[in-house]
Amino acid sequence: MTTAPRFSLKLRLHQxxxxxxxxxxxxxxxxxxxxxxISSAARxxxxxxxxxxxLIDTMNTCFKAPLVGTAKGGKGGGGAHLTELGEQVLRHxxxxxxxxxxxxxxxxxxxxxxxxxx
Numbered sequence: 001m002t003t004a005p006r007f008s009l010k011l012r013l014h015q016x017x018x019x020x021x022x023x024x025x026x027x028x029x030x031x032x033x034x035x036x037x038i039s040s041a042a043r044x045x046x047x048x049x050x051x052x053x054x055l056i057d058t059m060n061t062c063f064k065a066p067l068v069g070t071a072k073g074g075k076g077g078g079g080a081h082l083t084e085l086g087e088q089v090l091r092h093x094x095x096x097x098x099x100x101x102x103x104x105x106x107x108x109x110x111x112x113x114x115x116x117x118x
């Protein structure tokens with residue numbers, strides 16, 4: 001079985017030794033925005049709750065204000081949501097990704113033309 005060549009681009013924002021933002025954290029923010037729950041977002045990504053919480057904690061620590069807000073559980077249920085800053089950061093990252101991919105489109109096509117057939 002042959003598969004078509006593909007190209008991927010990974011943007012990461014570093015703050016000191018921490019990765020403040022990258023593809024996995026963005027995927028987690030998107031899942032959290034959709035599900036409204038850290039545990040549901042983690043499950044959708046086949047990730048442990050603890051791992052998701054650690055990623056969120058890193059993001060919340062790296063930015064001037066939290067990207068994710070939480071509500072305590074209980075009778076009405078808990079939950080999590082993107083803060084206004086979290087929504088802005090998500091939009092900026094998605095726009096950067098689209099801009100970057102569009103700007104290298106011609107070069108990617110040229111490189112792929114030089115690949116051996118499978």
